[in-house]
Amino acid sequence: MNETSQAVPAKPQGSPPSGAEKIGRRKFLSWFGLAWVSFAAATTGALSIVLRYLFPNVIFEPPTNFKAGFPGDYEIGVVDERWKEKFGVWMVRSPEGLYALSTVCTHLGCTPNWLVNESKFKCPCHGSGFYKSGINFEGPAPRPLERYRVALAEDGQILVDKSRKFQQEKGEWNNPESFLPL
Amino acid sequence: MIELFKELVDAVSSPVTIFTGAVVVFLLFVTFPRQAASKGGGLTLLFLVLAFFGVGLTDKHFRSIVSAPDNVPIVGMIFIFGYFTWYAMRKAVENDRRMEKGEPTVEQAETNDKVLVFPYLIFIEFVVALAYAVGLVLWSLFLKAPLEEPANPTVSPNPSKAPWYFLGLQEMLVYFDPWIAGVLLPTLIILGLCAIPYIDRDPGNSGFYCYQKRRLGIQVYLFGFWVLWILLIVVGTFLRGPNWNFFGPFERWDVHKVVPLVNVNLSDLLFIKWLGWGLPKEWYLREAPGILLIFTYLILPPAVLAKTVLKGLCKKLEPVRYSILMFLLLVMLSLPIKMYLRWAFNLKYLVAIPEFFFNI
Ligand code: FES
Numbered sequence: 183m184n185e186t187s188q189a190v191p192a193k194p195q196g197s198p199p200s201g202a203e204k205i206g207r208r209k210f211l212s213w214f215g216l217a218w219v220s221f222a223a224a225t226t227g228a229l230s231i232v233l234r235y236l237f238p239n240v241i242f243e244p245p246t247n248f249k250a251g252f253p254g255d256y257e258i259g260v261v262d263e264r265w266k267e268k269f270g271v272w273m274v275r276s277p278e279g280l281y282a283l284s285t286v287c288t289h290l291g292c293t294p295n296w297l298v299n300e301s302k303f304k305c306p307c308h309g310s311g312f313y314k315s316g317i318n319f320e321g322p323a324p325r326p327l328e329r330y331r332v333a334l335a336e337d338g339q340i341l342v343d344k345s346r347k348f349q350q351e352k353g354e355w356n357n358p359e360s361f362l363p364l
Numbered sequence: 365m366i367e368l369f370k371e372l373v374d375a376v377s378s379p380v381t382i383f384t385g386a387v388v389v390f391l392l393f394v395t396f397p398r399q400a401a402s403k404g405g406g407l408t409l410l411f412l413v414l415a416f417f418g419v420g421l422t423d424k425h426f427r428s429i430v431s432a433p434d435n436v437p438i439v440g441m442i443f444i445f446g447y448f449t450w451y452a453m454r455k456a457v458e459n460d461r462r463m464e465k466g467e468p469t470v471e472q473a474e475t476n477d478k479v480l481v482f483p484y485l486i487f488i489e490f491v492v493a494l495a496y497a498v499g500l501v502l503w504s505l506f507l508k509a510p511l512e513e514p515a516n517p518t519v520s521p522n523p524s525k526a527p528w529y530f531l532g533l534q535e536m537l538v539y540f541d542p543w544i545a546g547v548l549l550p551t552l553i554i555l556g557l558c559a560i561p562y563i564d565r566d567p568g569n570s571g572f573y574c575y576q577k578r579r580l581g582i583q584v585y586l587f588g589f590w591v592l593w594i595l596l597i598v599v600g601t602f603l604r605g606p607n608w609n610f611f612g613p614f615e616r617w618d619v620h621k622v623v624p625l626v627n628v629n630l631s632d633l634l635f636i637k638w639l640g641w642g643l644p645k646e647w648y649l650r651e652a653p654g655i656l657l658i659f660t661y662l663i664l665p666p667a668v669l670a671k672t673v674l675k676g677l678c679k680k681l682e683p684v685r686y687s688i689l690m691f692l693l694l695v696m697l698s699l700p701i702k703m704y705l706r707w708a709f710n711l712k713y714l715v716a717i718p719e720f721f722f723n724i
Contacts, residue, residue: 267518285518290542292520295607300622306522308538309608311625320625321608322538325718351718 244269246344253340253364256280261296261314271330271342272296272303274314279363282330282342283316289323303327317350326350332362366419374612379599380707383700386595393453394583397460397575401453409450413442423614429602433507438528438601445594449586456575456582463574471572522606522619531600532593538608539702541713541723549695556692563681563689584693592699627712630654647717654715658724661698666690 248269256262256275265271270293272283285293292307302319303312310321317326331346340362348360355361393400400406417439420426430439459469467473479485512521526534536545560581569577603610605617628637631650635641644650666687670678678686705711715724 267516270518290537290546292524293518294520295522297607297620299620304607306520306524306607308534309625320627322540322712324541324713324716324721324723 248342248344249335250282250340250342252338253280253334253362261298263296265342266293269342269344271344273340273342275364279361280332280340281316281361282332284328284330284344284347286328287323288318288325288327289321329355329360331359333359334362366422369419370423370614374615377603377610377612377615379610379703382599382603383591383595383703386591387700390587390591394579394586397453397457401450401457406450406454409446413446420613425616426614433509434528435601436507437503438597441594442598445590449590452573453575455573456578459572459574460576463576469572469574523604523608525600525604528597528601532596535596535600535604536699539699539706541721543721544724549699552692552695556696559688559692563685566680584696588696592696625710627706627710629712629716630657630714631716633709633711647719651715651717654713654724657714662691662694665694 248265250265250271250273256273258275258277260275262273262275265273266285270285272285274281274283287294287305287307287310289305289308289310292305294303294305294310294312296302297304301314303314303316305311305321305323308322310318310323312318312323312327315326316329318324326349329348329350331343331348333341333343335341346359348354348357400409417430420430429435455470459471462469525531533545533550536549539545540549564581575582599610602613605611605615606619606621609621609623611617611621631643631654634653635643635650669690670686674686681689702714705714713723715722717723
């Protein structure tokens with residue numbers, strides 16, 4: 183009986199203990215408390231380090247604004263891939279002007295490929311296809327590719343602002359900022 | 365001769381034919397369990413698959429895909445799962461036969477006492493685990509895991525393939541919105557599997573293999589496992605090439621293959637093509653028919669079945685468990701239904717609300 187009540191400190195309200203045993207249990211409980219406190223401290227410490235780890239010291243994110251050269255650099259009717267690698271943007275020059283398409287598939291976020299011969303963007307992950315305008319027409323992608331803000335900077339270069347997105351399904355492609363008439 | 369065979373196979377291969385073929389094989393297997401589980405049936409199946417691989421291996425393209433280090437285990441999987449399915453069915457059929465004659469089942473004939481998990485079961489499992497460990501070590505020694513270039517978010521390899529055990533999911537994603545195929549369906553698969561013991565609480569027929577008395581459970585399981593999971597993995601591994609286009613088993617993976625896949629939403633079909641009204645402005649009007657359809661699909665069949673064919677089942681399970689079972693079954697069936705709708709009508713989504721990232 184004595185042994186049981188010592189081994190199960192969680193249930194101290196067992197049979198009335200004798201004097202010697204009382205001290206033993208109190209001692210035990212204080213050790214127990216110490217153990218818990220140190221365990222909690224260690225866990226918190228470890229967790230906080232893990233949390234800290236989630237926030238990197240340096241972020242190699244390309245700036246959201248970039249200058250994309252002069253309008254004359256772009257050929258009419260061509261999907262320009264020069265900024266794809268670095269900024270994740272396709273520049274498309276239509277007869278009327280320029281727009282900047284995001285290279286993120288609207289299905290699950292893979293990067294589609296521009297197929298020149300078929301004149302479409304085709305995603306390698308589940309086969310979504312988009313027209314040159316960014317409109318989705320095949321595969322599972324539920325909405326068109328997003329466009330970014332394009333404007334002319336003072337020095338005559340094109341400014342692409344990736345912090346401003348325009349989604350066709352919300353009617354935002356009518357916004358003059360989503361298109362640079364030339 | 366072999367060339368002709370290969371061309372023929374490529375010509376008839378398509379997602380529709382392969383899937384439908386698999387459904388037919390499944391139906392044959394569950395309607396003629398006795399024949400399928402006989403030695404002859406098993407050997408015939410094995411021979412057919414082996415012959416296919418044998419002929420296939422003479423083809424350079426087929427060989428390169430089947431023997432790619434990541435794909436070897438999938439080939440192994442076909443044989444291992446095939447064998448175990450056949451073997452389990454064999455034991456079930458044997459017990460069916462005995463029960464028909466009023467004899468005790470194999471398991472009951474052995475002993476009617478309960479057997480301890482430890483050491484009897486654990487020992488067997490331990491031996492199997494050892495064998496698999498040896499297999500894994502050998503595999504890792506002989507088949508190298510290829511190291512590719514550092515990841516680059518703006519370049520997705522073409523085709524981009526998930527790890528093999530997720531290829532079924534990836535194939536599902538071709539037909540569904542990421543929320544449905546990537547989150548909802550996997551969650552329901554896991555919850556549904558967990559729910560089985562709570563839905564089927566009948567203690568009869570437990571403790572031994574049998575088929576006749578557990579037909580529904582076994583058929584649903586075989587369909588979900590083989591047709592909706594393993595088959596999709598196999599298709600995703602061997603038959604999906606660049607741009608996630610479908611390729612026949614012997615077809616060269618041509619990056620420039622053009623497949624017309626233009627698809628439209630139910631709302632487009634209904635309002636533009638059939639009614640000629642043009643799309644309503646508000647999304648809830650536009651998607652109302654689709655939403656209605658989904659609700660009807662989830663509510664009507666269980667209600668009708670509960671009053672007619674499945675009256676007994678409904679009574680036995682009581683309404684709550686019956687509804688949960690029906691819901692799970694209908695969700696499971698929605699995958700093949702959606703696939704056939706895509707193939708037949710180029711239907712993209714029944715309900716498409718891109719405004720809220722919600723598409724069914
Ligand atoms: S991520 Fe592009 S099709 Fe799925």
